[in-house]
Amino acid sequence: MTITPYIPDIDAGDLPLEERAYLRLRQALMEGVFSPGAKLSIRRVAEALGTSPMPARTALRRLATEQAVDALPSGTVLVPRLTRAAFQEVSAIRAELEPLAIRLAATRLDARTLDALATVVAEHDAARAAGKPEVFLQKDREFLFGLYRQAGAPMLFSMIEALWLRRGPLFWDARWILMGRPPAAAHRHDQMLAALRRGAGDVAAQELKVEIERMTAFLLEALPFEGQAAAAPRQARARR
Amino acid sequence: MTITPYIPDIDAGDLPLEERAYLRLRQALMEGVFSPGAKLSIRRVAEALGTSPMPARTALRRLATEQAVDALPSGTVLVPRLTRAAFQEVSAIRAELEPLAIRLAATRLDARTLDALATVVAEHDAARAAGKPEVFLQKDREFLFGLYRQAGAPMLFSMIEALWLRRGPLFWDARWILMGRPPAAAHRHDQMLAALRRGAGDVAAQELKVEIERMTAFLLEALPFEGQAAAAPRQARARR
DNA sequence: AGAACTCAAGTGTGATCACAAACACCGACC
DNA sequence: GGTCGGTGTTTGTGATCACACTTGAGTTCT
Secondary structure (H helix, E strand, O other), rough: OOOOOOOOOOOOOOOOHHHHHHHHHHHHHOOOOOOOOOOEEEEEHHHHHOOOHHHHHHHHHHHOOOOOOOOOOOOEEEEOOOHHHHHHHHHHHHHHHHHHHHHHHHOOHHHHHHHHHHHHHHHHHHHHHHHHHHHHHHHHHHHHHHHHOOOOOOOHHHHHHHHHHHHHHHHHHHHHHOOOOHHHOOOOOOHHHHEEEEEEEEHHHHHHHHHHHHHHHHHHHHHOOOOOOOOOOOOOOOOO | OOOOOOOOOOOOOOOOHHHHHHHHHHHHHOOOOOOOEEOHHHHHHHHHHHOOHHHHHHHHHHHHHHOOOOOOOOOOOOOOOOOOHHHHHHHHHHHHHHHHHHHHOOOOOHHHHHHHHHHHHHHHHHHHHHOOOHHHHHHHOOOOHHHHHHHOOHHHHHHHHHHHHHHHHHHHOOOOOOOOOOOOHOOOOOHHHHHHHOOOHHHHHHHHHHHHHHHHHHHHHHOOOOOOOOOOOOOOOOOO
């Protein structure tokens, strides 16, 4: 069965084709366009992108480097299927890095940014009330990354992005479950904003850490993880 | 002046040329073979690697993706020159991730591994006494990464590697300064091992965090960041 | 009928080529 | 002397092609 996935376009400026291919695939991955376990063949992706295989090849290799996709020994690329252990690992790293980003951002936030973020939280809650999981998840991302961007730490930012990227396919499956959580337990974004307004970066960071750990525990219960997967990284390949 | 740096070979098994190119460049970068600010042209790297430009191109793009090198808008790749802020950022991330790795590893260490690591610490001290900075730094890496590998967290491991990669060129310049530090203040590896032997992973993690923060503070004082490096730019051996 | 084999289509890899933009160098000009 | 402009080179990009390996379906043999 050869599926040719639809890959959403982006508002590409004059970027090189390779860069555009990379960004488009990245976006598609984070939005859960590909189902876990799907095979991403170079030629087929190129076809879907409307380019020659070359840009698709480099883009896929780059994604494999940051472990956003898995690469088989043969070089074939698969959409990762997070195991229980891998999910726990991603969450543990998030629980360290994202609070760090909050602490760094706390010293640089101004009132205007805080107000903008409060709006995002309101939209987030509205999306939950309206039963729109896509908007719900998007606003969640928007709030947190809006905060992380203020940290002024580009490397940290891209590392966090990579973690979310890897988590993407899983969260797409979990979107209904996540939105259905009791609001009281669901998010602490209001409390975080309040802490940040009074300059208590450490408190906000701790709130976030708790939120991540709580959601992780919840999903470990709620989600049916499959036994095996998360292909091993490329090793020596048999060649005779 | 076209310098064609010597790039050390690796014990490549059967890997594709692109993968080998990536690993070789990565290794060279971490060992400080390239001086900060150097321009890495695709064709020249390919020549030094003995391949066509193609594998060199993909390898450089991959390194740029994980921010191990800097990419100009034109696509040209430069060896990063760490600014003061970037060095602080890398250190702050290390201070979160590496203790996490220690905590994860603590529950999985066995006596044999601990003994092997104790040997590495001994060699580390011997290298300091003998005044061999290359061995000194190498043993330091060997000890810590030997520990991190035991964490059983592949994604965390490769993120830490990426941080060291970025820090590589800087540390090469700092090798004499680092080795000259008073031994008492220099490393807490013995204390870490002792803590791990009695199962106190949190204590070991805290030791490491303190070590990282202390070394960062030390280097922020000792290294001339904005101007040019103290040591004469290490010249790569001309090849041809 | 079940298993091993065969073969053709599909796959990733890497070299080569064409092209446009960026760059460096050197002379002419103010 | 310093600045500007033109020109030849070098650079990154992307398409195309050849090749070896993998894969899977169809066939044949036991």
